[in-house]
Amino acid sequence: MDIHEHQAKSILAEFGVPVPKGHLAFSPEQAAHAARMLGGGRVVVKAQIHSGGRGAAGGVKLCTSEAEVRSYAATLLGKTLVTKQTGAGGKLIERLWIEEATDIAQEIYLGFVLDRKSERIMIVASGHGGMEIEDLAEKDPGSLVRMIIDPAAGLVEFQARDLAFRLGLKGKQIGQFVTTLRACYRAYRDLDAMMVEINPLAVTGAGDLVALDAKMSFDTNALYRRPQVAALRDPGQEDPRESSAHDNGLAYVGLEGDIGCIINGAGLAMATMDMIHLAGGAPANFLDIGGGASPERVVTAFRTVLTDPNVGVILVNIFAGINRCDWIARGVVQAYQEVGLTLPVIVRLSGTNVEEGREIIRTSGLPLMSADTLAEAAKLAVRSRPSPIAAQ
Numbered sequence: 001m002d003i004h005e006h007q008a009k010s011i012l013a014e015f016g017v018p019v020p021k022g023h024l025a026f027s028p029e030q031a032a033h034a035a036r037m038l039g040g041g042r043v044v045v046k047a048q049i050h051s052g053g054r055g056a057a058g059g060v061k062l063c064t065s066e067a068e069v070r071s072y073a074a075t076l077l078g079k080t081l082v083t084k085q086t087g088a089g090g091k092l093i094e095r096l097w098i099e100e101a102t103d104i105a106q107e108i109y110l111g112f113v114l115d116r117k118s119e120r121i122m123i124v125a126s127g128h129g130g131m132e133i134e135d136l137a138e139k140d141p142g143s144l145v146r147m148i149i150d151p152a153a154g155l156v157e158f159q160a161r162d163l164a165f166r167l168g169l170k171g172k173q174i175g176q177f178v179t180t181l182r183a184c185y186r187a188y189r190d191l192d193a194m195m196v197e198i199n200p201l202a203v204t205g206a207g208d209l210v211a212l213d214a215k216m217s218f219d220t221n222a223l224y225r226r227p228q229v230a231a232l233r234d235p236g237q238e239d240p241r242e243s244s245a246h247d248n249g250l251a252y253v254g255l256e257g258d259i260g261c262i263i264n265g266a267g268l269a270m271a272t273m274d275m276i277h278l279a280g281g282a283p284a285n286f287l288d289i290g291g292g293a294s295p296e297r298v299v300t301a302f303r304t305v306l307t308d309p310n311v312g313v314i315l316v317n318i319f320a321g322i323n324r325c326d327w328i329a330r331g332v333v334q335a336y337q338e339v340g341l342t343l344p345v346i347v348r349l350s351g352t353n354v355e356e357g358r359e360i361i362r363t364s365g366l367p368l369m370s371a372d373t374l375a376e377a378a379k380l381a382v383r384s385r386p387s388p389i390a391a392q
């Protein structure tokens with residue numbers, strides 16, 4: 001789960017990261033008021049959306065007067081910002097962060113990520129941070145410093161100092177960097193984060209370190225024990241398809257294709273998506289309905305898949321080990337009737353009570369197509385897609 005920059009800054013500040021003063025604004029008037037409260041000097045107006053790359057997309061602006069803050073806030077609020085990371089749909093700007101401006105002497109990149117290979121938290125850093133960091137990472141990956149943290153020892157001071165030296169920091173910056181690094185590490189570890197990123201961590205004209213941007217993302221599976229973090233969720237920034245699935249406890253990831261998938265088990269879901277591609281189609285989603293899927297859950301899964309207007313056909317693929325095919329089949333029939341489906345539905349059942357399940361599908365009197373194998377189901381789904389002409 002992602003959070004906003006201002007939320008990440010507030011969390012990191014509590015752990016000891018130096019951040020500039022700022023205020024939240026939901027209207028141009030509030031933005032102007034925030035600029036006044038910051039002393040009326042230069043401020044930065046920052047669009048709060050769940051995405052990086054805002055600077056390059058026009059979502060971050062240095063303003064020198066209150067009037068400028070007000071007019072820029074009016075331009076941004078309610079607008080959809082498309083960045084390199086949002087996809088073509090962009091993200092709606094509903095709030096702004098108004099922050100005192102900092103003069104920047106150097107921009108450092110600092111990231112904490114989970115290194116799956118070593119199963120440890122890894123720090124990635126560069127002395128040349130800022131908006132071009134992705135290009136740098138691509139062209140000159142060797143210029144990024146990487147450091148893996150031993151969970152038993154934690155982030156020890158000499159490691160932090162070593163990193164400070166490798167980034168070319170000097171004097172008082174070293175102590176400030178050690179404090180910042182350890183604060184980020186503790187925030188990451190104590191809050192079940194998946195990612196903490198400060199880019200840029202600026203060296204100011206006066207030679208101090210300050211976090212000008214902050215990004216945090218959290219492990220969704222740990223949110224149950226981090227209610228303060230869970231409360232920071234902003235559904236307005238999420239894919240609406242995924243929000244509704246999340247609220248219903250389904251594992252769902254929205255994709256670009258038109259074949260809606262309802263599958264039990266993450267592995268089978270991945271295999272099904274591969275088979276769809278192999279048959280020349282594209283899945284509209286990943287959806288794992290889980291092991292003990294009741295007919296009600298199947299109905300919910302259908303409703304979730306149908307929140308995506310691109311879906312033109314639905315493929316249900318169930319291997320019933322824990323589950324029973326007859327139960328799933330009843331769920332499909334119930335869903336078809338309750339949801340008032342008009343789309344073609346392909347059902348492939350396998351496993352426990354498969355004969356009973358197929359019988360229910362066959363005798364339902366509904367236009368459900370049955371497939372015996374996964375390959376057959378994928379081919380049928382691709383063939384049953386409404387043609388572009390018919391869809392108009």
Ligand code: GDP
Pocket residue numbers: 044046051052053054055056060062100101102103104130131199200212213214
């Ligand atoms: P991002 O593009 O979404 O990563 O947004 P950032 O918060 O990183 O802002 C983009 C860029 O704006 C930064 O890389 C900085 O170069 C610049 N910027 C942000 N805050 C300030 C500031 O207070 N003063 C100055 N001079 N530049 C800033």
Ligand code: MN
Pocket residue numbers: 052053130199200213
């Ligand atoms: Mn940034």
